[in-house]
Amino acid sequence: MSEDRDVMVLDDEPIVGDRLRPALEKEGFTVEVFTDSAMAISRLKEKSFGVLVTDMKMRGPSGMDVLRFVREKAPKTQVIVITGYATIETSHEASAWGAYQFVAKPFKLKELVKLVDKAAKAATA
Amino acid sequence: MKPADPPATVRAPGAGSAGPEGRRDRKDPNLAERLREAEAALVRRPRLSIRLRMVASLVLCFLASGAFSLGAFILLRKAEVKLHLLQTLERLDDRLLRVRALEDEKILSRADVDRALDGVRQADALLRSGSHALQEADRAIVPALLLQLGTCDRLLSVVRGAAEVGGRPGALSARDGAELRRAEAEGNRLLEVIIRRERSSLDGILRFAETGPLVLLGLQLVLFVGIILAFAKALVNPIRRFEGYTARIAAGDFSFITPTRRYRDEFSDLAVGVNQMLGELQAQQHRLVKGAKLAVVGTLTSGIAHELNNPLNNVAITTEALMEDLPTLSDKEKWRLLQDIYFETERASEIVKSLLDFTRQEKGEMVAVDLADVLGSTLRLAQNEMNLNNVSFTCQMPPDLPRVRGAANQLRQVFLNLLLNAIQAMPGGGRVWVSAGPQDEGKVCVEIRDEGTGIPAEVLPRIFDPFFTTKEPGQGTGLGLSVSLSIIRTFGGDMQVVSSLGRGTTVHTCLPRADEG
Ligand SMILES: Nc1ncnc2c1ncn2[C@@H]1O[C@H](COP(=O)(O)OP(=O)(O)O)[C@@H](O)[C@H]1O
Numbered sequence: 001m002s003e004d005r006d007v008m009v010l011d012d013e014p015i016v017g018d019r020l021r022p023a024l025e026k027e028g029f030t031v032e033v034f035t036d037s038a039m040a041i042s043r044l045k046e047k048s049f050g051v052l053v054t055d056m057k058m059r060g061p062s063g064m065d066v067l068r069f070v071r072e073k074a075p076k077t078q079v080i081v082i083t084g085y086a087t088i089e090t091s092h093e094a095s096a097w098g099a100y101q102f103v104a105k106p107f108k109l110k111e112l113v114k115l116v117d118k119a120a121k122a123a124t125a
Numbered sequence: 126m127k128p129a130d131p132p133a134t135v136r137a138p139g140a141g142s143a144g145p146e147g148r149r150d151r152k153d154p155n156l157a158e159r160l161r162e163a164e165a166a167l168v169r170r171p172r173l174s175i176r177l178r179m180v181a182s183l184v185l186c187f188l189a190s191g192a193f194s195l196g197a198f199i200l201l202r203k204a205e206v207k208l209h210l211l212q213t214l215e216r217l218d219d220r221l222l223r224v225r226a227l228e229d230e231k232i233l234s235r236a237d238v239d240r241a242l243d244g245v246r247q248a249d250a251l252l253r254s255g256s257h258a259l260q261e262a263d264r265a266i267v268p269a270l271l272l273q274l275g276t277c278d279r280l281l282s283v284v285r286g287a288a289e290v291g292g293r294p295g296a297l298s299a300r301d302g303a304e305l306r307r308a309e310a311e312g313n314r315l316l317e318v319i320i321r322r323e324r325s326s327l328d329g330i331l332r333f334a335e336t337g338p339l340v341l342l343g344l345q346l347v348l349f350v351g352i353i354l355a356f357a358k359a360l361v362n363p364i365r366r367f368e369g370y371t372a373r374i375a376a377g378d379f380s381f382i383t384p385t386r387r388y389r390d391e392f393s394d395l396a397v398g399v400n401q402m403l404g405e406l407q408a409q410q411h412r413l414v415k416g417a418k419l420a421v422v423g424t425l426t427s428g429i430a431h432e433l434n435n436p437l438n439n440v441a442i443t444t445e446a447l448m449e450d451l452p453t454l455s456d457k458e459k460w461r462l463l464q465d466i467y468f469e470t471e472r473a474s475e476i477v478k479s480l481l482d483f484t485r486q487e488k489g490e491m492v493a494v495d496l497a498d499v500l501g502s503t504l505r506l507a508q509n510e511m512n513l514n515n516v517s518f519t520c521q522m523p524p525d526l527p528r529v530r531g532a533a534n535q536l537r538q539v540f541l542n543l544l545l546n547a548i549q550a551m552p553g554g555g556r557v558w559v560s561a562g563p564q565d566e567g568k569v570c571v572e573i574r575d576e577g578t579g580i581p582a583e584v585l586p587r588i589f590d591p592f593f594t595t596k597e598p599g600q601g602t603g604l605g606l607s608v609s610l611s612i613i614r615t616f617g618g619d620m621q622v623v624s625s626l627g628r629g630t631t632v633h634t635c636l637p638r639a640d641e642g
């Protein structure tokens with residue numbers, strides 16, 4: 001039951017991780033923050049997380065690549081995809097690959113924390 | 126492994142016909158004003174229409190042949206009078222000789238005297254009325270001849286008077302007889318002098334009448350050649366010039382026609398009309414460039430939205446965190462959050478500013494432009510589009526890059542088009558190499574190279590055509606390269622594309638150096 005409270009936040013904007021980490025920790029999550037998707041993937045190989053929050057467009061592997069990787073490696077992990085510019089195609093593609101939720105920037109911290117909470121519960125269920 | 130295709134090259138169409146200086150030196154952006162100036166310059170010159178010149182040449186030809194005909198007529202008239210005179214004088218000469226011979230033999234008949242008298246009177250009348258037809262020298266001796274003829278007339282009349290009564294001509298007194306003989310002899314002598322001279326003069330006239338037409342032919346030839354040359358100059362030269370104009374217009378140089386001659390004619394009216402057309406083309410070109418610019422902004426929209434949403438999101442969540450945790454945060458933490466907000470706001474406004482800079486209408490004025498600046502800001506503008514597509518770039522420029530003549534914003538538009546083409550040619554990501562450097566002939570060249578799909582050889586010749594695109598609607602308008610080329614041409618530069626299929630594409634853009642100092 002401890003595993004699903006582990007959250008990974010991946011966004012090449014460092015401020016996103018900086019703000020999400022304390023907000024999520026306040027709710028009792030264990031948070032690991034990454035700004036580099038390649039490094040995040042290698043971390044995902046070692047450890048499974050209850051929830052993954054990832055940006056879509058990044059240098060190197062994109063959020064979609066990370067999503068696909070997680071779907072194969074850790075099917076139980078719930079993935080929340082955030083993006084700076086939502087198009088119908090990307091959101092379709094994300095749901096096709098089994099993303100838990102698709103969030104457009106700018107988002108509200110509180111809402112995202114609530115969403116992570118819900119996703120973590122879904123992961124345990 | 127299949128051997129690589131050799132790279133194919135396309136020079137921009139109509140290359141080599143760089144615009145005339147006139148355009149580059151003109152700073153006035155006001156199209157209508159420039160059009161009016163060009164028209165005034167064309168119309169200001171004195172008018173010498175081709176029609177007028179044509180009429181004048183025909184009149185000249187007519188006058189020349191008229192003068193010749195008149196001359197020929199007068200000459201023939203003179204010859205005719207001379208001939209008549211000559212005949213009369215010759216006849217008289219004969220008769221006088223005969224009278225003299227028969228007098229000697231004393232067998233002078235009445236008819237002979239009559240004929241001689243007749244000849245004397247005819248010649249007398251003719252010499253009095255028609256001596257103008259004679260040579261100058263002959264006219265001088267006419268009075269002497271008339272004197273002798275008068276004597277002959279008087280004395281022969283006496284001789285004949287005697288014959289009236291008796292049937293045979295009577296004899297004169299010894300003194301009168303001697304006088305008559307002397308007069309007759311002198312008359313014969315003078316007549317022969319005149320006859321000889323007039324004959325040769327008549328011969329001269331006849332010879333002249335023979336050679337005259339040949340001379341006329343020669344003169345006419347010279348006249349016609351002169352007229353033809355003049356008209357060739359008036360007709361063929363302007364047509365050649367207009368051929369040149371159409372060639373450069375076809376190559377995209379829409380600068381106005383300026384006067385090249387001192388006079389204006391029908392071709393100047395044509396030039397005024399062509400200039401109006403060129404004005405319209407320039408306006409059209411302007412609209413096209415503007416439209417293409419907005420289309421590029423459209424392509425950038427997703428990148429820009431992304432680019433703007435990131436700082437906005439950062440500001441939003443940082444503010445939220447600050448509001449939420451205000452009581453529990455340390456001063457240091459508050460300071461850090463506020464700093465984040467400050468810098469993210471800055472970042473957002475930079476993005477908006479670069480976009481506005483790009484879309485702003487600038488006066489098309491040509492100035493000395495720093496290519497490093499232009500390329501730098503263009504790369505910033507395209508940065509997000511590159512991030513989104515996993516494209517990175519390498520930029521290589523010497524620090525002392527000479528400036529070029531142009532307008533910064535239009536050059537930004539060109540390089541943005543080229544960068545976007547490069548990005549779009551690498552859907553799976555890749556690298557773009559941007560470099561610039563001076564070249565010979567006072568040019569500075571920018572090279573933008575990608576490792577994308579490349580351009581098939583059959584497509585290559587068409588890529589500069591307006592509206593030619595191989596991209597999906599919404600991805601490309603087909604205006605990028607054509608508008609870029611027209612901008613570069615306006616600045617007196619040129620573009621060249623080298624591509625090898627599957628390996629990448631290189632676009633060379635060369636601009637004339639700004640001559641500073
Ligand atoms: N760097 C490039 N790599 C491959 N193809 C290119 C490149 N640049 C231009 N092209 C080809 O030239 C065509 C015309 O380009 P352009 O005038 O910029 O219009 P657009 O990009 O809107 O299609 C493009 O559709 C593409 O086929």
Ligand SMILES: [Mg+2]
Binds near residue numbers: 542601606
């Ligand atoms: Mg293009």
